[in-house]
Amino acid sequence: MTTVSPPHVGAPVAYLRCYPRDPWEMAAHRNALTAYAQGIGLSRPVVCLDNGVSSREERPALEQLLAHVLAGAVRIVLIPGLWVFSLDPERARAIADRFITAGAEIIDLPGRWHEYEGRRVARW
Secondary structure, eight states, rough: OOOOGGGGOOOEEEEESSSSTTTTTTHHHHEEEEEEEETOOOOOOOOEETTTTTTOOHHHHHHHHHHHTTTTTEEEEESGGGGTTSSSHHHHHHHHHHHHHHTTTEEEEEOOOOEETTEEOOOO
């Protein structure tokens, strides 16, 4: 797991959570978030990962990330969907709102496919 530290102040951060534990550390999601971030003009995101952690348990990387947002070290948080915060939609929205209130912009990865000139193409 990579966490935000002083050299990464200002860098976008991708937050991921997987349960049960993913030995590949959500590589496909990390790659998609990185490609999307770079595609919209952001630098490569630092990844914060709660691997093997249920959304019902304490999530150390999530809490550390929120602390960095509150400290002003992180302003952009990329996620593949609100489900990384919680599988309960209301709880997930409440967590996202905590980040927004603390000063972060939450960027949710758009769907993989979209229509372009009448055909379906991959976004990332």
